[in-house]
Amino acid sequence: MHALxxxxxxLSFVRTLALGAGLGxxxxxxxxxxxxxxxxxxxxxxxxxxxxxxxxAPAAAGDIVIGHYGSLTGSxxxxxxxxxxxxxxxxxxxxxxGGLEIGGQKHKVVLKSEDTEGKxxxxxxxxxxxxxxxxxxxxxxxxxxxxxxxxxxxxxxxGVPMITPSSTNPQCTAVGDMIFRVCFxxxxxxxxxxxxxxxxxxxxxxxxxxDQAAPYSVGLKDEFESNFKKMGGEIVAIEAYTEGEANFxxxxxxxxxxxxxxxxxxxxxxxxxxxALQARKLGMxxxxxxxxGWDSSDLAKNGGAAIEGSFYSNHYxxxxxxxxxxxxxxKYQAAFGETPDGLAAxxxxxxxxxxxxxxxxxxSDGSKVRDAIATTKDFKxxxxxxxxxxxxxxxxxxxxxxxKGGKPVFRARVEP
Amino acid sequence: xxxxxxxxxxxxxxxxxxVSKGHSPCPRFLPTPAYRVDTLLQTLKDGLTIGSLYALIAxxxxxxxxxxxxxxxxxxxxxxxxxxxSLITATAIVEKLGLTPGQIPPWWxxxxxxxxxMVACGIIGFTIERLxxxxxxxxxxxxxxxxxxxxxxxxxxxxQLQFVFGTRPRAIPQLLSDQTLLQIGNVxxxxxxxxxxxxxxxxxxxxxxxxxxxxxxRAMRAVSFDVRTAGLMGIPVDRVISITxxxxxxxxxAGGFLWALSFxxxxxxxxxxxxxxxxxAFVAAVVGGIGNVRGAxxxxxxxxxxxxxxxxxxxxxxxxxxxxxxxxxVLLVKPGGILGKATVEKV
Numbered sequence: 001m002h003a004l005x006x007x008x009x010x011l012s013f014v015r016t017l018a019l020g021a022g023l024g025x026x027x028x029x030x031x032x033x034x035x036x037x038x039x040x041x042x043x044x045x046x047x048x049x050x051x052x053x054x055x056x057a058p059a060a061a062g063d064i065v066i067g068h069y070g071s072l073t074g075s076x077x078x079x080x081x082x083x084x085x086x087x088x089x090x091x092x093x094x095x096x097x098g099g100l101e102i103g104g105q106k107h108k109v110v111l112k113s114e115d116t117e118g119k120x121x122x123x124x125x126x127x128x129x130x131x132x133x134x135x136x137x138x139x140x141x142x143x144x145x146x147x148x149x150x151x152x153x154x155x156x157x158x159g160v161p162m163i164t165p166s167s168t169n170p171q172c173t174a175v176g177d178m179i180f181r182v183c184f185x186x187x188x189x190x191x192x193x194x195x196x197x198x199x200x201x202x203x204x205x206x207x208x209x210x211d212q213a214a215p216y217s218v219g220l221k222d223e224f225e226s227n228f229k230k231m232g233g234e235i236v237a238i239e240a241y242t243e244g245e246a247n248f249x250x251x252x253x254x255x256x257x258x259x260x261x262x263x264x265x266x267x268x269x270x271x272x273x274x275x276a277l278q279a280r281k282l283g284m285x286x287x288x289x290x291x292x293g294w295d296s297s298d299l300a301k302n303g304g305a306a307i308e309g310s311f312y313s314n315h316y317x318x319x320x321x322x323x324x325x326x327x328x329x330x331k332y333q334a335a336f337g338e339t340p341d342g343l344a345a346x347x348x349x350x351x352x353x354x355x356x357x358x359x360x361x362x363x364s365d366g367s368k369v370r371d372a373i374a375t376t377k378d379f380k381x382x383x384x385x386x387x388x389x390x391x392x393x394x395x396x397x398x399x400x401x402x403x404k405g406g407k408p409v410f411r412a413r414v415e416p
Numbered sequence: 417x418x419x420x421x422x423x424x425x426x427x428x429x430x431x432x433x434x435v436s437k438g439h440s441p442c443p444r445f446l447p448t449p450a451y452r453v454d455t456l457l458q459t460l461k462d463g464l465t466i467g468s469l470y471a472l473i474a475x476x477x478x479x480x481x482x483x484x485x486x487x488x489x490x491x492x493x494x495x496x497x498x499x500x501x502s503l504i505t506a507t508a509i510v511e512k513l514g515l516t517p518g519q520i521p522p523w524w525x526x527x528x529x530x531x532x533x534m535v536a537c538g539i540i541g542f543t544i545e546r547l548x549x550x551x552x553x554x555x556x557x558x559x560x561x562x563x564x565x566x567x568x569x570x571x572x573x574x575x576q577l578q579f580v581f582g583t584r585p586r587a588i589p590q591l592l593s594d595q596t597l598l599q600i601g602n603v604x605x606x607x608x609x610x611x612x613x614x615x616x617x618x619x620x621x622x623x624x625x626x627x628x629x630x631x632x633x634r635a636m637r638a639v640s641f642d643v644r645t646a647g648l649m650g651i652p653v654d655r656v657i658s659i660t661x662x663x664x665x666x667x668x669x670a671g672g673f674l675w676a677l678s679f680x681x682x683x684x685x686x687x688x689x690x691x692x693x694x695x696x697a698f699v700a701a702v703v704g705g706i707g708n709v710r711g712a713x714x715x716x717x718x719x720x721x722x723x724x725x726x727x728x729x730x731x732x733x734x735x736x737x738x739x740x741x742x743x744x745x746v747l748l749v750k751p752g753g754i755l756g757k758a759t760v761e762k763v
Contacts, residue, residue: 077583244689250728302587302681
């Protein structure tokens with residue numbers, strides 16, 4: 001046990017050192033390119049895989065600087081990277097059109113991305129840095145609700161508007177009047193899953209396997225359980241795992257003995273592929289159902305045939321034939337060479353909603369932009385039409401997708 | 417009146433009863449029907465698989481401790497490296513052979529991947545020892561310990577760079593056919609299970625033979641007994657230490673390979689699950705008696721069984737608690753480990 005105890009402080013100490021070095025480097029490159037005349041076009045470079053703040057173009061006077069904090073490295077890096085790509089695409093579009101027009105003047109938009117490494121304790125530091133050092137006018141992020149809850153109070157305290165693209169826990173926007181979101185919330189997602197299971201799949205007996213350490217997973221489990229029971233279904237087993245588990249056999253064996261027709265797994269994609277593979281090996285053939293935590297191209301890559309025929313609720317389906325979605329998918333594929341997942345779409349929507357609000361506010365001043373975001377109505381986003389309600393949450397439908405041929409395919413739509 | 421309800425309603429009520437009674441207050445603690453033989457067999461099989469993997473990894477901890485008297489914290493990162501290297505070589509070979517997903521490659525691919533991973537990790541283990549630990553041979557033990565943590569961090573953070581292994585979880589291609597060799601009730605004994613357990617056992621028997629029946633083994637035991645005296649007796653201490661690191665690292669690589677094979681999808685090198693895997697293997701080494709090769713094998717199996725049985729029959733949420741509680745109990749009752757000798761620490 002000494003190992004565990006002695007390891008942590010050293011770990012964070014070394015990280016702090018590394019961070020310090022990173023910041024120093026960022027500052028150096030910032031000064032350096034600020035004095036060189038050749039950097040006028042830096043912001044117009046094509047979006048690339050680089051994600052550190054050192055790589056972002058320095059802001060000139062009159063530029064609008066926005067910040068993004070996300071898990072660009074760490075175990076759920078696809079979440080942060082996808083969101084970052086979505087935001088980059090939106091920024092790129094605005095800059096290609098000559099900049100964001102606010103009150104008759106065009107301003108170039110500069111994006112500063114900071115890495116949370118998927119850790120709650122880093123959120124405060126990076127949001128403070130974005131606001132105080134980079135002087136951002138608005139903050140976008142995080143994906144995981146737990147990290148958003150750590151970053152939001154800082155934005156609130158500095159009076160900088162913040163939009164989380166994809167944190168679904170209801171608490172996130174309750175932090176203060178500066179905090180918004182463009183995604184639906186967990187109670188609705190749990191309801192959507194339960195409704196789909198009970199009324200579309202006509203399942204009577206369901207089992208739940210959830211991550212007991214993730215607020216997201218626990219919240220979804222509670223909502224699914226109560227809604228599914230209300231709709232006349234029966235929950236025959238509830239088992240809990242902790243993120244990082246490799247052997248799910250004991251839990252799955254218990255579930256198998258109870259004759260469930262559906263297994264609800266409100267976890268993250270990092271664990272779901274393993275659960276699916278092990279369940280199939282145990283001879284369990286029932287469909288699996290999950291939430292937007294499943295949404296990653298890695299799910300099908302790692303789960304293979306085991307994940308086929310399973311369902312999850314999501315913010316959008318890339319195969320829906322609406323022009324907004326198809327336009328976005330084509331542009332995203334051209335820029336990044338892959339099909340955008342729901343998080344990329346939400347990142348794109350969050351950035352565009354922010355730009356739209358700035359234009360409506362005719363200012364980039366924090367409180368004016370805040371008021372404009374709060375009064376957003378029927379904003380046409382990729383992930384549906386977004387209206388912001390009095391709780392600063394987005395009201396919008398959820399989509400249920402089915403895994404078919406290694407791709408999520410639109411299956412049903414659940415209205416709020 | 418109760419008689420008024422139709423049979424169907426009765427049935428619905430009956431089937432609904434356990435939900436309202438047993439599930440709503442605290443549903444996770446419902447006991448599994450323990451009488452089911454196939455559940456017991458499944459649990460035994462899982463315990464054996466996990467236990468033999470813990471044992472393989474524990475051997476590396478125990479061998480290094482036995483000789484240098486320090487905990488090599490970078491050992492679990494060698495396991496990760498082994499797992500990821502096998503994943504990458506397996507993917508490359510499968511691609512080279514032009515197989516579509518789901519097609520089983522020829523039988524020799526598995527052993528080849530294992531060999532490549534073991535050799536590569538052996539070389540890396542050797543390099544780490546030469547660069548990081550050897551210069552500190554005469555330094556206080558604490559310095560070496562801190563260096564080990566540094567090496568561990570270096571490996572983790574290099575591993576998660578995009579151009580090394582990246583941060584996404586990845587699945588190893590299928591190397592063995594999925595056929596069931598033997599089915600008892602609901603339990604499928606697959607080729608994979610036999611291969612994983614078999615490989616682990618073969619490697620452990622091989623190590624046992626090496627340590628107790630060869631000249632090199634005798635040298636290793638001598639160095640472990642007393643480094644300075646062994647050196648005076650003409651044993652090339654540095655070479656023996658290097659070989660120990662090479663062997664320990666290749667066993668770790670094998671552990672990583674078998675881990676990837678058993679659980680298919682593996683996580684990025686800095687993921688907490690790897691830290692936990694390393695810690696449990698370390699606990700296995702301590703429980704068995706650190707510095708004792710047979711103790712590590714025994715400890716690995718014991719910890720694996722304890723974890724899986726506790727998870728199946730007591731409460732799955734506490735699975736890590738069983739392991740670390742066992743550590744505390746062993747340290748209190750028999751501080752030298754179950755198979756270890758109690759030694760007085762020279763201060």
